[in-house]
Amino acid sequence: MLVAAAVCPCPPLLVPEVAAGAAPELDAARAACTDALGVLAAAQPDRLVVVGPAEESRRGTHPEGARGSFRGFGVDLDVRLGRDDPGGASERELPLSLAVAAWLLERTGWSDAPIEGLGVGEPLEPERCAEVGREIGARAGRVALLVMGDASACRTLKAPGYLDERAAPFDAEVARALGAADIEAVAALDPHLAQELKASGRAAWQVLAGAAEGAELSGALLYEDAPYGVGYVVAAWS
Numbered sequence: 001m002l003v004a005a006a007v008c009p010c011p012p013l014l015v016p017e018v019a020a021g022a023a024p025e026l027d028a029a030r031a032a033c034t035d036a037l038g039v040l041a042a043a044q045p046d047r048l049v050v051v052g053p054a055e056e057s058r059r060g061t062h063p064e065g066a067r068g069s070f071r072g073f074g075v076d077l078d079v080r081l082g083r084d085d086p087g088g089a090s091e092r093e094l095p096l097s098l099a100v101a102a103w104l105l106e107r108t109g110w111s112d113a114p115i116e117g118l119g120v121g122e123p124l125e126p127e128r129c130a131e132v133g134r135e136i137g138a139r140a141g142r143v144a145l146l147v148m149g150d151a152s153a154c155r156t157l158k159a160p161g162y163l164d165e166r167a168a169p170f171d172a173e174v175a176r177a178l179g180a181a182d183i184e185a186v187a188a189l190d191p192h193l194a195q196e197l198k199a200s201g202r203a204a205w206q207v208l209a210g211a212a213e214g215a216e217l218s219g220a221l222l223y224e225d226a227p228y229g230v231g232y233v234v235a236a237w238s
Contacts, residue, residue, distance in 0.1 A: 002137045002215045003144060004043035005208055006036035007178050008104065009232035010052055010097040010148040010200070017075045025227055032223035032234035037108045037146070039236040045113050046141035050081065050105075051207050052097025052148030053200040054119025062092065062117030068099025079103045082115030095119040097148040097200070105146075113144070124203045126191055133210020147208045149201020151175075151231025152194075159229025161198040170197055171224075171231035174205070178235040179221025183209040199231070212237065 014030060016023035040048065064082040071077070079102040081094060094102060098117045105115070120129070136143060151171040154164035161167075170193060177185035186209040194202035223234035 001143060002211045002217070003045055003142045003238075004040050005145040005147060005212065005217065005237040006033075006040050007147045007205070007208070007233060007235040008033045008036060008101070009150050009234065010100045011150060011230065011232070012070060012073055012096060012100060013228075014100055015070060015075070015077065015103050017077050018070055018073045029223055029225070029232055029234065033104050034108055035222055036234050036236040037104060037110065039238050040144045040146065041110070041112050043144055043238060044142065045144035047139070048110075048113050048115045048144045048146060049136055050098055050101045050115060050117045050146045050148065051120060051204045052095060052101060053122060053204060054095030054097065056121060058092055058095040059119045059121050062094055062098060062119065064115050066092070066094050066117060068094030068096070068102055070099065079106060081105075081117050083111070101146055101148050118207075120203045120207060122195060122200065122203060126187060126189070126206050129203050129206035130187060130210035133207040134213060136207070137211035137213065137215065143211075145208055145211055147201070147204045149204040150199065151201060151233055152197035152199045153230045154197050155226040155231060156229035164197055166193065167197050167231070170194070170199065171226065171233075174199070174231065175221055175224040175233050178205065178233055179219050181212065181217050181219030181237045183212050
């Protein structure tokens with residue numbers, strides 16, 4: 001049963017070594033992520049499942065001990081998902097979203113429960129997202145979710161997706177729904193609009209919505225902003 005969830009953005013710039021001189025600009029987002037992970041720890045789960053967007057070759061499950069890297073950004077920094085587990089070693093590198101999650105978990109000293117990762121693809125239909133979530137929520141014991149993903153990338157002229165007037169209202173609804181743990185509204189997010197607005201978190205958020213069915217969790221919005229023209233949302237469900 002799902003007992004808690006944290007929603008965090010997944011830009012590599014959350015990692016100060018990657019952001020370099022711009023690192024202070026995301027201090028508030030990092031602090032909010034730390035608070036959200038604190039909610040997960042307080043729930044004392046038996047297992048933590050980390051869900052985030054992934055390119056096709058890195059979709060699917062990633063075992064505890066799987067490794068990721070930020071070397072593609074010119075930074076000599078490697079991360080590991082949870083505890084080192086030689087028996088669960090994977091040749092596949094973590095998708096970037098799960099690498100950011102691994103960095104957040106290492107930063108907060110997470111060691112409370114076993115961890116596994118799940119990379120989901122942007123094309124995954126809402127119905128399938130819900131099915132995946134229900135499977136996670138139906139597991140025995142106390143399950144927590146760490147859900148990684150960004151909102152639109154079209155909030156300003158200099159944003160990665162340029163300015164789209166639909167981006168701000170889309171992000172506002174995302175922040176409202178995630179902050180209120182409104183699973184029906186999260187499940188109703190339009191996948192086609194999300195794709196057009198380059199909102200990488202849509203599928204992962206809808207996995208969360210499926211997992212939370214019947215859990216009767218309440219939500220809190222901890223952070224919402226659009227630095228660099230990309231919407232970042234942090235929320236906690238408990």
